[in-house]
Amino acid sequence: MVPDxxxxxxxxxxxxxxxxxxxxxxxxGVSEGMVRKRVQRLKEAGILxxxxxxxxxxLDNQQVAxxxxxxxxxxxxxxKASDISDLDCVLSVSVVSGRYDLLVELLVxxxxxxxxFLTETLPQVxxxxxxxxxxxxxxxxxxx
Numbered sequence: 001m002v003p004d005x006x007x008x009x010x011x012x013x014x015x016x017x018x019x020x021x022x023x024x025x026x027x028x029g030v031s032e033g034m035v036r037k038r039v040q041r042l043k044e045a046g047i048l049x050x051x052x053x054x055x056x057x058x059l060d061n062q063q064v065a066x067x068x069x070x071x072x073x074x075x076x077x078x079x080k081a082s083d084i085s086d087l088d089c090v091l092s093v094s095v096v097s098g099r100y101d102l103l104v105e106l107l108v109x110x111x112x113x114x115x116x117f118l119t120e121t122l123p124q125v126x127x128x129x130x131x132x133x134x135x136x137x138x139x140x141x142x143x144x
Contacts, residue, residue: 053143068100
């Protein structure tokens with residue numbers, strides 16, 4: 001599926017804040033049914049995911065962290081990224097350029113959760129040569 005101009009307008013409205021299909025339809029001058037069908041099509045195509053996000057600074061006993069990961073074999077980069085993305089606590093995995101091969105963003109239960117992720121969960125993925133962890137102490141415009 002290739003999104004058209006109306007699809008992109010719908011996604012942009014939803015990126016700003018949650019709006020009902022009726023509200024979106026009124027803004028775009030189209031029917032509610034058209035918006036509903038397009039949102040469903042975008043979801044099914046894996047282009048759009050609608051969910052509630054929370055400011056991590058208000059979460060009790062939870063910590064957002066980023067882990068830079070290097071993979072032993074570059075040819076396995078996509079597979080390792082996919083494997084890591086399936087682990088508990090992982091919010092996202094990105095293939096990046098620079099010092100690391102992957103950046104893993106996760107939400108863990110305080111320091112214990114971070115230790116458990118690094119010592120028990122992440123080692124389930126073979127082929128990782130090195131990691132470096134970064135705890136997000138304060139975030140701006142960040143929601144998880």
